[in-house]
Amino acid sequence: MNQASGIAFQVLQSVLVVLIAPLVLGWVNQCRAWLQNRSGAGIWQPYKVLNKLFHKDAVLAHNASPLFRATPYILFGCMWLAVGIVPVLATSLPFAPAADVIALVGLFALARVFVSLAGMDIGTSFGTLGARREMMIGFLAEPAMLMTLFTASLISHSTSLVTIVETLGQSEFVIYPSMAFAAIAFLMVLLAENARIPIDNPSTHLELTMIHEAMILEYSARHLALVEWASSLKLTAYITIGIAMFAPWGIAQAGDWTGVPIALAALVLKLAFAGAGLAVLETVSAKMRIFRAPEFLGTAFMLATLGMLTHFVLET
């Protein structure tokens, strides 16, 4: 594929993913409403909320520093880059070599550090509380995530997501026991990192239990809209990473424009399925106490490490 069409494809993919990210969130919420026997707000609700927030006047605390105002944009940029790197529709992405899976984890860490710092910037009690809890969840989830990704890297002898997808997607169907461990660990990390039940409740404003919401309490209007959009992007990025590692079938190969419609259909189907699954998980489980979170994520870390050891013992 020549350079120009590669870049066109790259831009197309990232714009597409950025635009459908709120839809994924809307779909998860709608499924949850159906499961809880409510009629729900409809899958387009997140777009309406974003539009409303962008229209409002921003309210900023007197002592907010430039860091506080820059953070929503940095956050949005980080998440945009993340969805630009993950092979969603096709494996030929000119930007993909810019960051491998380790850099991707680093990117999420960068976003987390900035949002935590912004949470502490105003100096309110809830902001610091949220930042502390977020960093606690983060330091537990990040190694588990890395170990999961390393298991996939060891199978495909590469830390580049494109190569991982190509290796796992093109080879004949093989069941890797190590990937089973990795998949469970990844799911647990996904729940924790995206502030979902059982670690955090995205729809709560119950003061003492919130984590992510506590940090962004001081944001309003366009800043809040960007932060919310970035969180839906993060959720989409995690789901697409999961798809790339554990269900890469159907993705278009390098230079194959005809494969794109099939890939698009496959993507929509997989996202819909993953979103519904997430809603089921969130409906059947309850939020756990904050001090159970280390156990939960410690289990994820152990499972991921076990997966890696399984790879060394059984698969080489």
Add this chain to the structure above:
Amino acid sequence: MDFSSLQPIEVAVTLSVIWIGLGGIALAFASTPRIVTDAVFPAGAVVALALALTGLWAMNAPASAAILPAGLPDLPFHVRLDALSGFFLLLLGGVSFGISLFSSGYFRHGDQPPGLLCLQYHIFLASMAFVLIADDAYLFMVTWESMALSSYFLVTTEHRSEQNRRAGFIYLLIAHLGAISILLSFGVLHGGHGDYTFDALRRAELSEFWATVAFALAFFGFGAKAGMLPLHAWLPEAHPAAPSPVSALMSGVMLKTAIYGMVRVIYDLIGGIRWEWGLTVLLFGAATSLFGVLFALMQHDLKRLLAYHSVENIGIILIGIGLSMVFIGSGHPVAGVLGLIAGLYHTLNHAVFKGLLFLGAGAILHSTGLRNLNEMGGLIRYMPHTAFYFLVGALAISALPPLNGFISEWLTFQASLQAPLLESSVVRSLVPIVAAVLALSGALTGMCFVKVYGVAFLGQHRHALAEKPRDADGWERAGMAWLALGCLALGLLPVFMIGQLNNVSQVLLHAGLSEEALASGWLWLVPTSSAQASYSPVVFLLVIGAVFGLTFLVVRQVYHGRLRRADPWDCGFPEQTSRMEDTADGFGQPIRHIFAPVYQIRREIPRPDDPYPVFRQEVEDRHWEWMYLPVARFTEFLSRHIGKLQQGRISVYLLYSFITLIALLVFAQ
């Protein structure tokens, strides 16, 4: 004078001697502090920059050696500058350039005249430079000791405080234990030839057993100086006690001379690396990095916290070097090169960002007089420049892309992912577990620096300061800006430095990175092949920057940029005082809870009817109780009993001499 035949080594020696000379000038003008701060420190900085360039030159030139007209008769000093020494000279010069600039502003406002301090400072710098270019065990030990002594006097600059004297004593004690061990290691290496030049040590043929003994002694000796677990106890005492620029120098550069010594002795002098040695280094490194960061999270004294992070980073460097030794020992030199480059790159990175962070701590200490994080807060509003540079350092040490800390951590991960090459299944499974430890300590570092930055610079200020804190002055800012620039340059353009480090590994291991890795261009960092892994910090930063700018413009164009200032919301709570924010200790509370068995925690909880309740909690390092205090008690016990020999009567001493003579006569036959 003919400059075409000039060798790097001659320039390096000259520059080091100029440093000593500058120290002498500072002492001569001790009564006029302005000359010291306005002329001597900046001149020292220029010399440092020249030395850095010499180091860079030496990395691209064949090794050059010389014999100095100094030392004992028949035992002259040998010096030699090869690519490895050149790399460390670059580190020393580059980092101390920033620190010297900062010192010029910092010591201007001190309460004591800086003349003597300036002398000690420059002798410290010069002895570090000589350690790096020494080519015989004799000069190496002499300069190693002068480095320890000059830094001891710097640590005890404020010797009126009991705590600083104690810190200096512990430092001197462990430094000497390490020095003895290094001396013994040279003794083993030399194998009875009477020639202590490094060339002779390199040629000496050692049996497997003696080589391992030499390795163990060198590892212990240099590990003590580097602050490796369990010999780290001096580090969090001594580094905070010194004036801040000196702390920066000690944490940033002096620890690296120990890494230099370790690499020089193990890779170059002993040679024939065995994978068991590598595994030892690897496991010590992993333990050091994890314990370092766990203790750092418990600190509320900023400089102590940074010192514990030095322990952690030494651990990360050791992980890189250990991986390299494991691979080399198992016959995979290309993976070994990757590990070595990761370790050395982190050595440079740590020097740059830790120097920057200590300078930032110095600037805070200077303008507020505070070292306790719990009393700071909101400093970003008074010291915006310092806050910005500190943020760069904090992001770099937290191994966040696109800054430099991430590059070396990424390379270390890449090296550990070469584990499937190894034959032994135990080692093959151990290497990824070490990678897991590295991932954990990296994430914990991120948490720790969110704590530092959030508590010190953000939020409301907690301390009723008499006057508004002023920002760092021009010299201080220049020093911090230089190091922040280093963090950015090393993070964005790593390919250049990796090419240079490849020269080092060519000299040490006669092997380098693969062709494909080197031919990938300046934009893409590729450790082995582009199918395996690649990373481009420039593209990374450009995309985030472009999205940042575009979003900003689009939001303004499509919607609006209206903004209103109001009181914070905080869920509607009307009263918000700084007492309601998290303190540094509060922020570390989840860690204290999760990792409770690691710490020794002492709590004092008041009785319910106490009218003035005081809660007290102290977290201490268990190593003191497990290791240091028993050793200290045993030493006291021994010296008490040996002390009985000292009678103070001349007849008894004559008796001792007589018995010794008889014994010698009997056994010497």
